[in-house]
Amino acid sequence: MKILGRTLLVLVLVLIILGAMLVLSASSTYSEIRFNNLYFLFKSHVWKVIGAIGALIIVSLIPYDFYKKYSKHLLIGILIVLVATFLFAPKLKGAARWIDLGLLRFQPSELAKLILIIHLAQLLERKGELIKDFKHGFKYAVFWVVVVSGLVLIQPNVSTSMIIVLTSFTLLYVGGSRVKHLLGTTGAIAAVGGAVMLLFSHSRERLAGFYTSITGAGEPNTQVLQAKIGLGSGGFWGVGLGHSRQSDLFLPESFGDFIFSVLGEELGFIGAITVLLIYLTVFVIGVLISKKAKDNFGKLLGFGISFNIVLSAFINAGVVVGALPTTGITLPFISFGGTSIIIFSVSVGILLSIARETILFNKNTLDKIEQSGIEV
Numbered sequence: 359m360k361i362l363g364r365t366l367l368v369l370v371l372v373l374i375i376l377g378a379m380l381v382l383s384a385s386s387t388y389s390e391i392r393f394n395n396l397y398f399l400f401k402s403h404v405w406k407v408i409g410a411i412g413a414l415i416i417v418s419l420i421p422y423d424f425y426k427k428y429s430k431h432l433l434i435g436i437l438i439v440l441v442a443t444f445l446f447a448p449k450l451k452g453a454a455r456w457i458d459l460g461l462l463r464f465q466p467s468e469l470a471k472l473i474l475i476i477h478l479a480q481l482l483e484r485k486g487e488l489i490k491d492f493k494h495g496f497k498y499a500v501f502w503v504v505v506v507s508g509l510v511l512i513q514p515n516v517s518t519s520m521i522i523v524l525t526s527f528t529l530l531y532v533g534g535s536r537v538k539h540l541l542g543t544t545g546a547i548a549a550v551g552g553a554v555m556l557l558f559s560h561s562r563e564r565l566a567g568f569y570t571s572i573t574g575a576g577e578p579n580t581q582v583l584q585a586k587i588g589l590g591s592g593g594f595w596g597v598g599l600g601h602s603r604q605s606d607l608f609l610p611e612s613f614g615d616f617i618f619s620v621l622g623e624e625l626g627f628i629g630a631i632t633v634l635l636i637y638l639t640v641f642v643i644g645v646l647i648s649k650k651a652k653d654n655f656g657k658l659l660g661f662g663i664s665f666n667i668v669l670s671a672f673i674n675a676g677v678v679v680g681a682l683p684t685t686g687i688t689l690p691f692i693s694f695g696g697t698s699i700i701i702f703s704v705s706v707g708i709l710l711s712i713a714r715e716t717i718l719f720n721k722n723t724l725d726k727i728e729q730s731g732i733e734v
Contacts (some may be wrong), residue, residue, distance in 0.1 A: 359650060359720075363713035366643045369636050370414075370691060370706050374699070376633070377617075377692030378407055384605040384613035384620045385694065391607070399613060399694060406696040410703035417707030421715055425708070426655050429477040433502065436473050439466045440509040455513050465697040467510045467518045471525065471666060472701055474506050478526060479658035482533035489534050496539050499530055504547065511554055517673070517685030523547060525669060529662040584609040585619035585678045589630070596626030613694040615686055618678040634675060637690070641668035644709050652719040656712045663705045670702075 378400070385399035392398075425432070439457075443466050447457055456463040481499055488495035503526040511519040527540055588604035591597065602620045605612040612620050622630040641664045648660025667690050674689045676682035688698040 359647070359713050359717050362643050362647050363710050366640060366647070366706065366709060366713075369640055369643075370703070371411075373633070373636060373691035374407055374411070374703075376621075377689075377699075378403060379599055380617055380620055380624070380692060381613050381694045383600045383602050383624065384617055387606045388613070403694050406699055409696075410699045413700055414703040414707040414710075417704050418710035418714065420707075420711060422656060422659065422708055422711045423715075425476045425659070426480045426483075429473070429480040432473045433477045433506075436466060436470045437505065437509065440470060440506070440513075444509065444513055455515050463696065465695075467513070467515055467522075468697045468701045470506050470510060471518070471522055472663070472705055474502060474522060474526060475529065475662035475666065476659060477502060478529050478533075479655050479662055482530070482658050483654040487534070489530070490536050492536075492539050496530075496535055496543075499526075499535070500543055503527070507547075507551075511551065515686065516551075517687050519551070521666070521669060521673065521687065523551075525662060525666045528665055529658060532661055533658055579684060581610050581616055581684060582677070582680050585616050586680060588612075588619040589622040589679065592623040592626040592630075594627045596622070596624050596629055599624050615674065615688060615693060616678055617693050618675050618689050621689075621692070622678075630675075633692075634671070637668050637671040641665065647709055647713045647716070650716050651712050652716055656715070660709055660712050663709055667702060667705065 381403045382397070382400040385403075386396050389398040389400070390396045443455065443457055447455070455467060456465050458464075478499055481502075482489055485495040485498070489499065490496070503523060507519045507522040507526075510522060523544075527544060531537070531540055584604055588602065588609055591603065597603075602612075602623045604623055605620050609616055609619060618630070618633075621633060625632075644660055644664025644667070648657045648664065651657045651660055670687055671690050673682060673685065674687050674693075677685050677687070688695050690702045691699060693699075
């Protein structure tokens with residue numbers, strides 16, 4: 359278990375350090391033109407990285423049982439924040455998703471994903487076999503999924519809402535829910551969610567643009583087109599760190615949601631594949647840690663967190679290569695952005711807490727067996 363925890367920490371730190379290097383490369387031109395300072399956004403990102411690593415360390419030392427006790431309180435709290443964000447937050451790019459905290463813009467939906475995973479893990483453990491019963495178990499879990507994803511959807515934040523539903527329903531499946539309940543509820547949510555998506559102009563435009571691009575009836579939008587050019591320019595080995603040309607204002611959001619394109623351009627196909635393999639490895643390690651947890655809450659919480667990380671990573675990559683409609687999903691640990699890197703780091707801190715608590719539990723169990731005189 360120690361090896362798993364240490365390997366996980368090293369891989370995450372590699373992604374964070376690589377992310378800082380890519381943010382420096384991708385944001386320098388924009389920073390120079392917008393702020394007259396080549397390192398403006400990079401310095402901002404470094405402070406967020408320091409905060410994220412600090413949060414990871416602190417959370418890893420907190421017994422994960424703590425979250426079980428207060429999961430419902432945390433969930434109700436974040437629901438209030440989501441409502442306040444929708445009602446009072448200023449609109450940026452047509453959406454009210456952020457709260458300005460001074461040092462950074464906080465995006466409550468990112469925290470809502472993590473808190474919902476915590477509460478569902480607690481609920482699944484508490485309900486046990488009752489989760490197979492729609493009336494006495496399953497409907498309570500779905501209620502919270504619908505409320506959280508619905509509040510995120512109306513911001514509007516369609517992509518994060520979809521990730522919340524996908525992660526939650528995968529966790530419910532792993533937790534023992536019946537497939538027929540999951541399929542029926544998924545169909546209903548998809549129908550309602552799809553109808554709501556069509557109400558927002560930016561969602562309609564993205565879906566229409568994606569459809570025309572995959573059918574050959576039109577070109578991808580500017581971001582995806584420039585992202586593909588960047589990926590293609592990298593070839594197999596890449597042009598080298600710091601030598602991206604697409605980040606010179608050709609590719610919008612090159613240091614944010616589309617940083618995977620800069621990664622592919624500078625490190626090539628081999629670098630892009632390596633990073634995706636790191637995400638897969640993080641997921642596998644997370645699953646192994648969760649399987650060995652001392653209780654079902656730890657098992658389910660660890661799986662939910664691990665799945666959320668890998669799902670976000672592959673959706674981001676899928677958008678950049680044009681396989682999925684454009685979303686606002688960041689590349690975990692790498693993209694510029696305070697809320698994302700901090701919440702993902704906190705998530706890894708919880709995984710490390712699960713690993714640490716499992717080691718302590720096993721040690722205490724072994725000590726009790728030895729003290730009882732039973733041969734092992």
